[in-house]
Amino acid sequence: MKEGMDGMEASIRKDLILTFGTAYTLIVYEICLSRFFSAIFENQAVFLAITLATLGIGIGGYLSSRSPGNFYKLRSEWIGGFSLVLVAVVLIMYRMPYSGIWYYSALAILPFLVGGMLISFVMQHRHQEVNLLYFSDLAGAGLGAVSAIPLMNLTSPIQTIFLLSASLFAMSLFTRTNKSFFRKKTVYYILLFSLLYNAILPITEQLPFRSYQTSPSNVFMAEKNTRIVFSDWNAFSKTDVYDAGDGQLLYITIDGGAMSPISKYSGDLKFVDYLRNTTSYLAFQLFSKERALIIGAGGGQEVLAAQLAGFQMIEAVDINSGSFNAVKELSAFSGDVFHQPNVRAIISDGRSYIRQSRHQYDVIYLSLVKKKSENGFGIALSENYLFTQEAITAYLAKLNPGGKLAFLLHNEKELAKVKKATENALLSQGIPSAQIQNHFAVIGTYLHLGHVVWGMGGTLITRPLVLIGSKPFETSDAQRLKEEAKRIQQIPIHVPYVQDSYRLLTNTLEEQQLSTISSRDDKPYFYQMTSGVPQVFVWLLLAILLMVLMIVRKTNYAKGRAVYFSGIAIGFILIETTLVQRLILTLGHPTYAFVLVLGVLLVSGGIGSFVTGKWRMGTNQRFGSLICTAIYALGVNLAITWWNDHLISFPILARLIVVGILLVPLGFFMGMPFPNGLCRIPPHVVAISWGINGLMTVAGSLLSVMISMTIGFAATLAIGGAIYGLLYWIQPQLGMQNPETG
Template identity: 45%
Template sequence: MQELILNIKKKSVFVKLQPELIKDLSLTFFFAFSMIMFEIFLTRLFAVIFDYNYVFLVISLATLGIGIGGYFAYQFPILFRSLYPFALCGQGVLLIGVTSLIYLTPFQGITFYSILSTVPFLFTGYILASIFQKLHTKVHVVYFIDLVGASLGASLAILLMNHLSPIPMISMLSLALFLVGSILVFTQLKKAAKVMLIMILALLMINIFSPFLTTERFLSYQTSPYTTFSELEGNIIYSEWDSFSRTDVYDAKDGDFLYMTIDGGAVSSISRFDGDLNTVDYLQMNTSDLAFQNPKEKERALIIGSGGGQEVLSAEMAGYSKIEALDINKGSFNAVHSLRSFAGDVFERDGVETIVADGRNYIRETTNTYDLIFLSLVTKQSDSGLGLALTENFIYTNEALRDYFNKLKENGQLSFLLHDEKELAKVIHSAESYYQERGIPSNEIKNHIAVVGSQHIFGHVVAEPGSIERPLLILKKHPFTEKEATKLFDSAANIAQLPLHVPYRFDHYKDLANRLHDTAIPFKANRDAQPFFFHKNDGIPSFLWIGLILISLGTSVMSLIYRKQVPVGSMVYFSGIGIGFMLIQVTLIQRLTLPLGHPTWAFVIVLTTLLISGGIGSAYSTKWKREEDRRFVPILLVAFLTSVVYLLIHFYYQSELALSTFQRTLLVITMLIPVGFFIGMPFPYGMSRLKKHQISISWGINGLMTVAGSIVAAMLSLTFGMNLTIIVGIVVYLLLFIFQPLLKM
């Protein structure tokens, strides 16, 4: 980088324009830095007021603004001169203003939030495209600053949200942008403008110490149809919000219960507990308690998705001496501890160990073996990719069942408490695959499986005639004995729950299997390469088609309008690198979630590594460009190195490597640096071959197709799996390299 700057300094034009160049590069950094932070913030904000599928759609539509901003930069170049001095101040006001409108107004729907959220992205796209066009001879330097700013913004966003929560983070970001912008422009302003600037700055500072956006004023959350509790149904008595989830505890005036929600849903109950297990013996009436009663030995139990701690109490009552309570959301543990005067600090009891981790990653790494592994309504299914991908967890996949069984003792038991028959169908399908792989005859598999449905929960009837509600699925390495089956059947009958299949005593497996297999759900979407357990319907979700159609139409219209300004070959090139980049990036984030142990950690490591190394690659891209070359070799190297990395990831999934978190992280970073280095070169290379007036339009095309790429990645992963998704990304780069001479850029 130093050598690059020295070479540029030799040109007198750089010396002449140096102060303005520094300001341009500073603007580029701060806009890239702030926009990625705002995008990550929006995923957390929308995750609590929308279903997770719609979060992806809203963010995708909003980020179209970056691409559309490129077209505005071409159409209205004169406006840039007016906005330029106040750009950072404007960005600061926009971010806090849009956030306030979303936060303080009652729920408005997808269209409103998509349009409103687009505004900051549109402004950012306009400013950045204008700067790229202005500094068209230094695109590789500008792109370096752009990617470095984005990478630092992504990392800092996660850090600040974990320590401050999302709303204080966006308040601080807005203040910082406005403050820097004010410093840059203050001396150029008249007295009245200076006074206005100081007043706005004062308001932003007051907002830091006395926030306007309090929990009580979060109207969009309180009135959202996607949240479990409304303001009228209960008061929030505890709230915690970080980069992974928002945890709220409601007092619904039920006396013995509080209710904890994750991102407005995924409810788990917290029981009033004073340390005497007799006061919570009513838990033995629930279907979930049957999971703890059946195993012969009751030494060690692992509870994945420990929620409000009721399963821990059930395990204690059943006689387990060592209980590992695991939850990927640390907010659950913090909430119960904070409310210990009510809940008795159940997770701090003797023999109980709390673990904050992804269940699948933990089971692969632990050396413990268990009498019982119990997964209780594990439903955190939101934006693990933080708006960039529909990433699910890996705890229900076919391969996951093998990992669980490997950590069971010989007489151990694997149990799942599920929501409905579609989830039951998927897990039973995976269980059948596991037993078949072990060589168990098809007609004997039924003796390894028991299913009990919930007739009631705490006395409240939940099962309609003919329906399957909250089924408990019990799987064993070896067949149930008649004594075990009889005990389970009698226990279910004694608490008035509904046996659906119990070997020997209530053998209805054939009828149950036929019913479940007739359910129209994608059974194949339950593998590590396609871990979309909560994708319960065949086909591609309509919201993805809506997003892709809108982007395709918009890009087609823009391409027709500006076809005389930018050659078709250039449009194809910038579309290709936009789509290809997202197919690779999204899939790497998805596939590395399991090795890295947490979706948020995977997002930070993959995105930061690719962006920083991509920025360095951009800075060095001129060294790879020769006018006599008809093809740009780094495009081919992207395809080759991505293939190597993906083969290594596949090897990890197939192996049983025992590496520490630090070792896995270091290995992932080392693998990704070469990919990122070369993936950062094609964009500045393509820009360097354009005329100045073509840059903003090409920026727009690339921006739109980057969003299209993330949607295509989701569609391919849901339908065919991640392996095909990244293969398509690799093929896109290969085709660009092969046909590059024909593009005539």
């Protein structure tokens, strides 16, 4: 009898380990995938590709419900296969030429599919221990979210995938009970050694990244005579430096775009005197020359321009450490411009830095700050917070009297949004609308480094420099700006008093039907140039809903249960993803927000799931965790709104602790409804329930973006909480009380 009990305990321990390992791997794979896709896609394609791929978890749950029951007995072999599929998929994507979003999504879905099937096999077989398994699932995902970014920074995304695969393969070897396996163990150990070796010295270091090299998003794709002289691939970006052979410039690219030049510099400014003829140089002309802040330091040309203008102290901020590393590594060419005596390099989010800085500035300059794509965290579009109405208000408050805020933008579309946000910021400070045009100047770029760029890419206004003052321009400054612009063959589009074309500029932008929506911190989608949401998101959402309806109909799954498991999936992801966005400003960096929110919510959710096994309720009771989640989510929403400006003065460790303590109870309650629901349904529909929950989690991710684009993050978080409250109210009608029905 004791041996039987020991065998059962060993079996459940094995399943907990397999569930933990699979969940850990899936979340780290998803984060690595976002970094991989950010290097080859633009715009919403990163988010869309990952959304399509993660559908595999839900589809895997459905497929496992239709699979033979003896698959559960092969779960150790299954996880070994999972490890090999994982590394094979990534290597194929790495080596094949760019083939479009559907190709990558179809490949990327395979590990999610296999992993989803594995977890649902285990959950359906161990229906009575579902609270323990869900604890293991959430704990694995939470720890994966916390460790993914340090792993990628320590190694690289590809090495991280090899390390995951090796760990899973080792787990497969040491949990097998099939004795005949040991006759083949030599082959398996050779495979394990190969995976571990590639985690240290990956084969990809000797092979070109073909999908990156051939991607249409790579600005050097068509350049045949360029070569990469520096490369750094971490959790935040893929940073490369290209030598085009001209001898005077190198070019940094971030994820294949956002190109920034590095000037050849030996320490003598006369060798970079040509920078006096660039539009950027105009940004440093109109004021005293004590202190400048440059947000988006890039390759350091703006630092050199500020030095040429005579600034005594220059602070260069960039969220991407890769740019600073590149300039330092290539110091023989760059002169290590960021380590000059009067230059201070800061790795930080620009918006966070400006809120914490105690200095006042004569100029704050943002130059072509970002590529129009998601960063490594899918929908965490941190760069958008640099261009909101609140951001402009904060910048203006940090200017000395007579100082100027300057933006160098890509085109008239960005100009329209910055212009509107500036107008609203100045109006909020009590400046009459008739006076705003005197605070605002726009210079278009005609020539850049000897090349005509006006009209580049079909633009109406190319690379506009926007200068904004909290005080009106002085007439003498306006006259000098116009003269300097013409001297270097740039185009004064609007200069107060001396070339007052503000109304003409406004009319021109309106005639182009450009977006005049002012980006706000609550809705910071700066690169959303049209009203509404992307149509592809709507169609994908409808496709997922149709897929779930087909599963429900084909399996005769109870509709009330489908509503319940769909609701908690959507509510969970609306709250989780929106918290990541809302806490970026509070914590000062997207990495902190991502790691803290996912880590705390998932791990504390796992604890909540574990506790449900101790607090078994009667079959007719409502799930109190639903209403607790609803109330607490609304409270967190209000707390973030109030704390956002108050917490920023605290040290980062204190902010992390305060926010972590705030989120623990929320995660605890959010971890209960899913195992509570699984305990109230027949064992044979557990896998289908898991599949529906997985599919609707993806639908919730789409909804979180669509709702936040339309009505903002605060409303999205409130809707997520309201869904839990609604489920609590209608629970008696959903058939979730009696496990013997249906």
